[in-house]
Each structure stands twice: as C-alpha cells, then as structure tokens.
Amino acid sequence: xxxxxxxxxxxxxxxxxxxxxxxxxxxxxxxxxxxxxxxxxxxxxxxxxxxxxxxxxxxxxxxxxxxxxxxxxxxxxxxxxxxxxxxxxxxxxxxxxxxxxxxxxxxxxxxxxxxxxxxxxxxxxxxxxxxxxxxxxxxxxxxxxxxxxxxxxxxxxxxxxxxxxxxxxxxxxxxxxxxxxxxxxxxxxxxxxxxxxxxxxxxxxxxxxxxxxxxxxxxxxxxxxxxxxxxxxxxxxxxxxxxxxxxxxxxxxx
Amino acid sequence: xxxxxxxxxxxxxxxxxxxxxxxxxxxxxxxxxxxxxxxxxxxxxxxxxxxxxxxxxxxxxxxxxxxxxxxxxxxxxxxxxxxxxxxxxxxxxxxxxxxxxxxxxxxxxxxxxxxxxxxxxxxxxxxxxxxxxxxxxxxxxxxxxxxxxxxxxxxxxxxxxxxxxxxxxxxxxxxxxxxxxxxxxxxxxxxxxxxxxxxxxxxxxxxxxxxxxxxxxxxxxxxxxxxxxxxxxxxxxxxxxxxxxxxxxxxxxxxxxxxxxxxxxxxxxxxxxxxxxxxxxxxxxxxxxxxxxxxxxxxxxxxxxxxxxxxxxxxxxxxxxxxxxxxxxxxxxxxxxxxxxxxxxxxxxxxxxxxxxxxxxxxxxxxxxxxxxxxxxxxxxxxxxxxxxxxxxxxxxxxxxxxxxxxxxxxxxxxxxxxxxxxxxxxxxxxxxxxxxxxxxxxxxxxxxxxxxxxxxxxxxxxxxxxxxxxxxxxxxxxxxxxxxxxxxxxxxxxxxxxxxxxxxxxxxxxxxxxxxxxxxxxxxxxxxxxxxxxxxxxxxxxxxxxxxxxxxxxxxxxxxxxxxxxxxxxxxxxxxxxxxxxxxxxxxxxxxxxxxxxxxxxxxxxxxxxxxxxxxxxxxxxxxxxxxxxxxxxxxxxxxxxxxxxxxxxxxxxxxxxxxxxxxxxxxxxxx
Numbered sequence: 001x002x003x004x005x006x007x008x009x010x011x012x013x014x015x016x017x018x019x020x021x022x023x024x025x026x027x028x029x030x031x032x033x034x035x036x037x038x039x040x041x042x043x044x045x046x047x048x049x050x051x052x053x054x055x056x057x058x059x060x061x062x063x064x065x066x067x068x069x070x071x072x073x074x075x076x077x078x079x080x081x082x083x084x085x086x087x088x089x090x091x092x093x094x095x096x097x098x099x100x101x102x103x104x105x106x107x108x109x110x111x112x113x114x115x116x117x118x119x120x121x122x123x124x125x126x127x128x129x130x131x132x133x134x135x136x137x138x139x140x141x142x143x144x145x146x147x148x149x150x151x152x153x154x155x156x157x158x159x160x161x162x163x164x165x166x167x168x169x170x171x172x173x174x175x176x177x178x179x180x181x182x183x184x185x186x187x188x189x190x191x192x193x194x195x196x197x198x199x200x201x202x203x204x205x206x207x208x209x210x211x212x213x214x215x216x217x218x219x220x221x222x223x224x225x226x227x228x229x230x231x232x233x234x235x236x237x238x239x240x241x242x243x244x245x246x247x248x249x250x251x252x253x254x
Numbered sequence: 255x256x257x258x259x260x261x262x263x264x265x266x267x268x269x270x271x272x273x274x275x276x277x278x279x280x281x282x283x284x285x286x287x288x289x290x291x292x293x294x295x296x297x298x299x300x301x302x303x304x305x306x307x308x309x310x311x312x313x314x315x316x317x318x319x320x321x322x323x324x325x326x327x328x329x330x331x332x333x334x335x336x337x338x339x340x341x342x343x344x345x346x347x348x349x350x351x352x353x354x355x356x357x358x359x360x361x362x363x364x365x366x367x368x369x370x371x372x373x374x375x376x377x378x379x380x381x382x383x384x385x386x387x388x389x390x391x392x393x394x395x396x397x398x399x400x401x402x403x404x405x406x407x408x409x410x411x412x413x414x415x416x417x418x419x420x421x422x423x424x425x426x427x428x429x430x431x432x433x434x435x436x437x438x439x440x441x442x443x444x445x446x447x448x449x450x451x452x453x454x455x456x457x458x459x460x461x462x463x464x465x466x467x468x469x470x471x472x473x474x475x476x477x478x479x480x481x482x483x484x485x486x487x488x489x490x491x492x493x494x495x496x497x498x499x500x501x502x503x504x505x506x507x508x509x510x511x512x513x514x515x516x517x518x519x520x521x522x523x524x525x526x527x528x529x530x531x532x533x534x535x536x537x538x539x540x541x542x543x544x545x546x547x548x549x550x551x552x553x554x555x556x557x558x559x560x561x562x563x564x565x566x567x568x569x570x571x572x573x574x575x576x577x578x579x580x581x582x583x584x585x586x587x588x589x590x591x592x593x594x595x596x597x598x599x600x601x602x603x604x605x606x607x608x609x610x611x612x613x614x615x616x617x618x619x620x621x622x623x624x625x626x627x628x629x630x631x632x633x634x635x636x637x638x639x640x641x642x643x644x645x646x647x648x649x650x651x652x653x654x655x656x657x658x659x660x661x662x663x664x665x666x667x668x669x670x671x672x673x674x675x676x677x678x679x680x681x682x683x684x685x686x687x688x689x690x691x692x693x694x695x696x697x698x699x700x701x702x703x704x705x706x707x708x709x710x711x712x713x714x715x716x717x718x719x720x721x722x723x724x725x726x727x728x729x730x731x732x733x734x735x736x737x738x739x740x741x742x743x744x745x746x747x748x749x750x751x752x753x754x755x756x757x758x759x760x761x762x763x764x765x766x767x768x769x770x771x772x773x774x775x776x777x778x779x780x781x782x783x784x785x786x787x788x789x790x791x792x793x794x795x796x797x798x799x800x801x802x803x804x805x806x807x808x809x810x811x812x813x814x815x816x817x818x819x820x821x822x823x824x825x826x827x828x829x830x831x832x833x834x835x836x837x838x839x840x841x842x843x844x845x846x847x848x849x850x851x852x853x854x855x856x857x858x859x860x861x862x863x864x865x866x867x868x869x870x871x872x873x874x875x876x877x878x879x880x881x882x883x884x885x886x887x888x889x890x891x892x893x894x895x896x897x898x899x900x901x902x903x904x905x906x907x908x909x910x911x912x913x914x915x916x917x918x919x920x921x922x923x924x925x926x927x
Binding site: 011012013014016017021022024076077079080083084086254 | 745818819820821822825849851852854855858861862864865868869925926
C-alpha cells in the first residue's frame with residue numbers, strides 16, 4: 001500500500017489555520033468542483049502543470065510522491081506535533097479525490113492527529129471510510145441553495161449535504177467551514193439555513209467563516225485561467241454570526 | 255496606559271523636547287592642553303557636560319532627566335589621538351561600550367556611600383569629581399521640580415542617587431540618572447541588564463507596604479521606558495536604533511531559582527502598551543518555562559516589535575561555565591547591546607572584537623583546494639586548516655588595546671574602586687568574542703560542491719568560470735545550485751552537517767588562545783553588521799549567490815534558500831552543539847504578519863519557541879513583517895514613521911535605516927504567509 005503514488009502541490013509547515021496545534025498541511029492536486037472564488041486554482045487540475053507567475057521564471061506545480069516517502073517527510077516533525085497537540089492536515093484541491101494515496105500516507109504517520117479539509121464532493125463510500133480514519137474533518141458548505149451551489153461551483157449541493165448528514169450522525173469531531181462570498185452565500189437566509197441544519201449536533205466543534213479575499217484572483221493568471229468570478233469582488237462579504245450564536249453553535253471568523 | 259503616559263508618549267513622539275537641545279558651549283578644552291592623565295580628562299569632561307546640561311521637566315513626566323546638550327568634545331587633541339591610535343588597537347570608537355553595569359549596589363547604597371570610600375589618590379579624585387558632577391546636576395533638577403511645584407519629584411531627587419533608593423519610584427529615578435550620566439561620560443551601548451531582578455525588591459516593598467498598586471507601578475515603569483526613548487536617537491551605533499538599550503527579563507538567579515517575577519510581567523505589559531523600540535526586551539527561558547510566559551512574549555512579537563529575543567538558560571549557562579565563568583556568574587548572564595552573553599558588574603569582555611567570515615574562508619578554500627581534491631573529505635580538511643589559520647591570524651590582531659578610561663562607569667564594576675583600576679583596563683572577565691558570519695552560506699557552498707562536483711561530475715574549471723562570470727551565461731547552473739542543492743534550514747543533513755562541523759571547528763580553533771588581558775576568545779554565531787560588509791567584498795559563491803550579495807544576518811539561512819518552513823528551519827539550526835559557540839548570535843526568523851490573523855497563532859508561535867528551546871537552541875529573535883508595508887515605507891517614509899523592524903540584534907524604526915539594511919530585511923524569507 002505504501003507504493004501508492006499521489007500528486008502534491010505544496011507542503012506547508014506551521015499551517016496555523018488548518019486545525020489544532022502545530023501542523024503541517026499537504027495540498028493534494030485535483031478538484032471536482034470549480035468554485036468561482038477558488039483561492040488555490042493551481043490545485044484544480046489533477047496533473048502537474050506549469051505556472052507562469054508575473055515575476056520570475058515559470059515553475060512546475062505538482063510533484064509525484066510515494067506514500068511512504070511523504071509520510072517520512074511529515075513524520076520527521078512528529079516532536080512538534082505531539083508537543084503542541086498538532087498533527088497533519090490534508091487539503092487541496094480535494095484531498096479525498098486521491099483517497100487511496102492519502103490513506104496510505106496516514107498509515108505511515110504512526111497514529112499522529114490527522115485532519116482533512118474537504119469539499120465533500122467525493123463518493124459516499126470514500127467519505128464514510130475517510131471519516132473513520134481522520135481525527136478531525138473540516139467540511140465546506142458553500143450554499144444551502146442547490147441552484148446557487150450549481151451556478152457557482154458547477155455542481156449541486158445534494159452530495160455535500162449528504163456527507164454533512166453523515167458527519168452529524170457519526171462519531172468524528174468536525175468543523176463546518178463557510179466561505180463567505182459577497183452576494184452569493186453571505187445572506188442572513190443562507191446562514192439561518194446552515195444553522196438550522198447544524199443545530200444540536202454534539203460532534204460539531206464549531207463553524208468557521210472564511211471571508212472572501214480580494215487577492216484570490218491573483219493566482220488565476222498564473223494557471224492561465226481567466227478569472228471571471230461573477231460576483232462583486234470589491235465588496236466585503238457580510239458575516240452573519242447571529243443564527244449560530246442564537247442556537248449555541250460556536251462560530252469563528254478566520 | 256494612563257492618560258498621563260499617553261500624553262507624554264505623544265509629546266515625545268512629536269519630538270517636542272528636541273526644542274530644548276542646544277549646541278555644546280565653546281569650552282576651551284583646558285583638559286586637553288594641560289597634559290592631564292586621561293582618566294582625569296574624562297572626569298573633567300563629564301563635569302563640563304553635566305554643567306552644560308539645562309534641567310527641563312516635560313509635561314506630566316514622572317521620571318526626570320532629559321539630554322539637552324548632545325555634543326561631547328573629545329578628551330584628546332587630534333594629534334594626541336593620532337599618536338594613541340598609532341601605538342594601540344582601538345576598538346570601535348575607543349570608548350567603553352557594550353557592558354552591563356552593576357546597577358544594583360549603587361541604587362541600593364547611593365553614590366555618596368561610594369564617595370566615602372574614596373582616597374585622595376588622583377584616580378579616586380576623578381571618581382569623586384564624577385560623583386559630584388552627577389549630584390550637582392541632580393540638585394539643579396531638584397530645584398526646578400520645587401520651583402514648578404512638583405513636590406514628589408523634588409523629594410525623590412533630594413534622596414537619589416546620592417543615597418540609597420527606598421521605593422520603586424526612587425529606584426527608577428536613580429537608575430535613570432545613573433544611566434543618563436554614563437552617556438555623558440562618553441560610554442555607549444549602555445545596557446540595562448537584569449532590570450526585573452535588581453528592581454524587584456523595591457516594587458515588592460512598595461506593594462507590601464501598600465504605598466503602590468500594580469497599576470501605579472505600571473505607570474511608573476512606562477514613564478521609565480519613555481525616558482529610555484527620550485534621548486536614544488542621540489545614541490546611534492552603526493545605525494539609528496542600534497543604541498544598546500537592552501533589558502533582560504526572567505532566567506535563573508545566581509542562587510539557582512527561577513527569576514521570572516511580577517516585574518518581568520509588568521515590563522512585557524509596558525512594552526506592549528507603548529510599542530516603542532526601547533528598551534529592547536530579552537526573555538531568558540529554559541525547557542521548564544511555562545507556555546504562558548512564551549505567550550506573553552509572543553504578544554510583543556505579534557506587534558512587530560522584533561523582540562523579545564529569547565535566550566535559553568539550558569544552553570547558555572553550561573556554555574559559559576565551560577568557558578571558565580563561575581557558575582553563579584554564568585547564571586547571572588545578561589546580553590550586551592545585541593545578543594552577546596556578558597556578566598553584569600564583572601565583565602569587561604569585548605564580545606564583538608572581530609568576526610570570522612565563514613563564507614569568505616570557505617570560498618577562498620574552495621578556490622585553492624578544489625582543483626586538487628579527490629573527495630569531500632579532502633575539501634573538509636582544507637577548510638578546517640583554513641579556519642584554524644584564519645582564527646590564528648585574527649587572535650593576533652588585537653594587541654595593545656587602548657580604551658578611553660571611564661572613572662564614573664568604573665563605579666559600577668566590582669573591584670575597580672577598591673583597586674583604583676579603571677574598567678577600561680579590565681575586570682573579572684576579560685574575554686574577547688568573535689562573530690561567525692555567513693555560516694549558512696558557507697555550509698550551502700560545501701553542500702553544493704559535494705553534490706555538483708563530486709556526485710554529478712561538474713568539472714571544477716566550469717564551476718570556477720561560472721563564478722568568475724558572476725553566473726552570466728551560466729544561468730542554468732546557477733538555477734541548479736539554488737534549487738537542487740541542499741540548503742541549511744531545510745533539515746537536510748546534506749547542508750546541516752557542514753554547518754555543525756564549521757561551528758565545531760570554529761570553537762576548537764579559538765580554544766587555547768589567550769588575549770593580552772588574560773582572557774580567552776569566544777566563538778559565536780552572530781554577525782553584527784558584518785553580514786553586509788563580508789557579503790559586499792565576496793565574489794559569486796558556489797551556492798548560487800551572486801557577487802556582492804549580502805550574507806544572512808546572524809544565525810539564519812541564506813537569502814537564496816527556498817525554505818520548507820519553520821519546523822525544518824528550527825530542526826536545522828538546533829543540530830549543532832550551540833553551547834560551544836556561546837559568544838551569542840540568534841537564529842533569526844521572519845514571520846508574515848498574516849500569521850497573526852488567527853488568535854490561536856499566539857499559542858502556536860509560543861509553542862514553536864518552546865520547541866526551539868527544548869531542541870537545544872541558544873538564542874532566537876522573531877520579526878513580524880509585512881513586505882508590502884516595507885516597500886511602501888521606502889516610497890513614503892512619512893507614512894510609516896512607527897514601523898519597527900529587527901535588524902541584526904536590535905529593533906529600530908524602518909524608515910531610519912540605511913537602504914541596504916532595509917533591503918536585507920525585505921529580502922529575507924517570510925514564513926507563515
């Protein structure tokens with residue numbers, strides 16, 4: 001199993017936004033969704049690709065790793081993770097798109113805390129299995145409205161909500177993340193709908209809001225993609241926290 | 255921060271007190287003509303300088319004394335000085351500097367108690383004249399306070415520094431005056447040392463007796479900190495901000511207890527509230543120091559103050575003991591202006607007397623030895639010989655040092671008064687320290703040569719040709735050297751093993767050498783400003799660095815290294831046995847301000863520092879920077895007057911730095927973006 005190979009586009013040490021304690025985050029390449037606001041467009045394609053930054057020479061983005069080698073690369077800093085209650089986070093792209101590889105890497109991590117940041121847009125069987133493996137799942141809910149979800153990510157939200165239901169009924173601690181996109185999903189109505197959906201769930205640690213940053217567009221050029229977000233990128237999104245606070249759900253703006 | 259302190263801060267920030275500054279009166283310089291001994295000239299000049307001072311009280315100030323006559327005439331004529339220079343080694347500008355005076359006994363006992371011990375020997379008379387000069391100016395300040403109706407200040411000045419302080423306020427005022435007069439004697443980089451240790455008894459007494467609350471103590475402390483910033487622009491070292499006003503908090507006491515106390519905490523709070531460059535806070539820690547203390551320190555880091563700088567007792571104390579320092583003295587260590595370990599009241603060490611350019615030695619050695627070398631072992635042997643030879647030359651270079659005597663400063667050092675021997679001639683510890691610059695670049699060069707020449711088979715003449723051409727026409731090779739060779743800082747033994755070995759060689763090379771003052775030589779990992787100097791005189795190097803490019807500051811990765819991140823960086827830089835290179839010199843890490851968008855980052859950064867300590871790091875300084883802000887500050891300095899950065903061992907205002915130092919900080923890797 002440790003001969004599994006995967007494509008990784010970054011390894012970030014001391015990733016402070018990706019779970020508890022001191023962590024390293026692995027960014028896996030490839031994503032089934034096409035969110036218009038995507039902050040990591042270099043993670044969309046599964047295969048390695050050339051990036052052309054504004055300054056400096058073109059560089060290759062995406063490197064093939066053998067699972068055992070990646071596990072060794074991560075576990076070398078085990079002392080930091082254990083001392084601080086941290087660990088390793090898998091992000092992307094959509095990390096569960098490369099689930100057999102990720103699973104193989106985790107098996108080489110000697111039981112340290114692992115977390116995943118996922119869109120949930122993966123087969124239900126994969127998600128179920130992954131839920132049992134990870135110590136913490138961070139799932140995005142981009143919109144409770146199927147039409148809006150489809151319009152801005154390319155796919156409907158049924159699968160995502162089904163995965164959320166799985167988390168709600170399951171035993172894995174989880175965090176729901178809400179990217180806040182101005183005029184798309186930052187309405188009070190959407191927040192009310194999310195909050196109702198999540199009410200009274202013991203394993204839900206908190207809701208995290210990720211306000212849209214105007215810098216998101218900068219990376220698109222490097223990938224050769226045009227950036228046409230289809231929403232007002234100049235206005236700051238609203239962060240309605242009341243629906244969560246009213247229901248006793250911890251909420252945090254990152 | 256109270257309204258009073260806020261108002262005083264604003265007053266000073268607007269430099270309104272600069273209006274009181276005046277040129278020195280045209281004194282005849284009688285002391286220069288009269289063939290007087292040098293120590294007597296210093297005393298006469300101190301007296302003249304303090305007589306020229308014009309007492310001023312700033313609105314609302316609690317701790318008085320403001321410098322109004324910045325200029326100090328030289329005690330020698332130009333001819334005399336040329337003559338001295340011809341016969342002696344002069345360290346820096348020739349004055350006593352970079353010491354940690356023993357304030358505690360003087361604050362406790364008062365200057366008059368010292369004066370009573372003086373005989374009528376000429377040297378003691380110079381000490382007496384200095385004491386009198388300080389007390390005369392204090393009297394004039396006292397009269398002014400009385401005249402302006404500030405009874406509390408007048409009462410304080412009636413007591414100190416003539417007599418021993420009885421309260422926290424008296425102790426702070428006494429320290430302010432004692433410290434103020436050191437600058438007027440011509441001494442510089444006058445550090446504040448273990449402030450929380452020697453001032454705590456006064457605070458404790460006041461709190462016990464109920465004459466002061468913690469809030470009241472914080473206000474007094476902030477008033478003192480403000481006083482430290484009042485004249486510090488007059489005391490530039492190599493750069494504005496390099497004024498040596500370091501302060502050390504926490505750490506083991508000489509008796510072996512943990513010294514972190516309420517006052518340490520209040521100092522961190524004062525610094526956090528004031529957000530000014532002085533005093534420059536150091537925090538002594540060890541592997542048992544609780545997380546909370548590191549979190550308090552990280553609060554300052556988050557503000558971008560560039561301090562606290564951390565010192566690890568677990569490494570520094572045994573390292574100093576190994577060098578021959580008494581254990582109780584080693585436990586009492588403090589830092590000089592930047593980071594060199596020194597002993598308060600006992601050390602006349604000159605910890606920055608010179609520097610070994612690791613990058614220069616390795617570069618030269620590769621030129622000489624690489625063409626004939628069959629393998630890396632031969633190269634390494636040549637490097638070792640070259641370092642021993644270079645250190646051998648360096649230690650021969652500091653003969654017959656002359657330092658301008660300072661009878662007043664000598665009052666703060668053990669034995670000087672009793673023996674009638676000036677501090678400039680030595681004290682209990684008289685060791686010389688050598689910095690080691692460009693370590694990472696040197697290690698990277700060796701790693702690159704190992705990989706490219708001995709593994710990949712790059713012909714040596716091709717490498718040399720590329721270096722001679724400054725990589726022009728050899729861009730692909732340069733790219734490989736930068737991207738594909740191991741770099742120190744990435745937790746790869748390919749480069750780290752060379753750094754470990756270079757430091758080990760350096761520490762062995764200084765062993766056994768004695769200096770003329772009976773002291774030894776200490777090897778270190780600092781760079782001071784040599785990172786710019788040594789870089790500018792060095793051609794292109796095999797790690798891909800171009801001709802003239804600067805070396806990393808202190809103990810840090812090369813500027814061209816692509817770093818994996820803070821975890822690997824700390825792993826790399828804690829591999830060597832740092833207790834053997836305990837002249838000092840911190841690992842320097844730049845964090846992006848974006849890291850601190852997350853409140854949890856305080857705890858996480860604190861944990862990172864704790865791991866550095868547990869892994870055996872000796873010293874660490876952290877910068878929180880914003881590249882865009884720095885670039886904008888270069889274009890619009892007027893908009894960024896309060897932007898603070900850590901330069902090489904001190905925090906200064908970015909807009910006041912020479913451009914080469916600004917550019918260096920901008921080009922350092924920012925982690926946590």
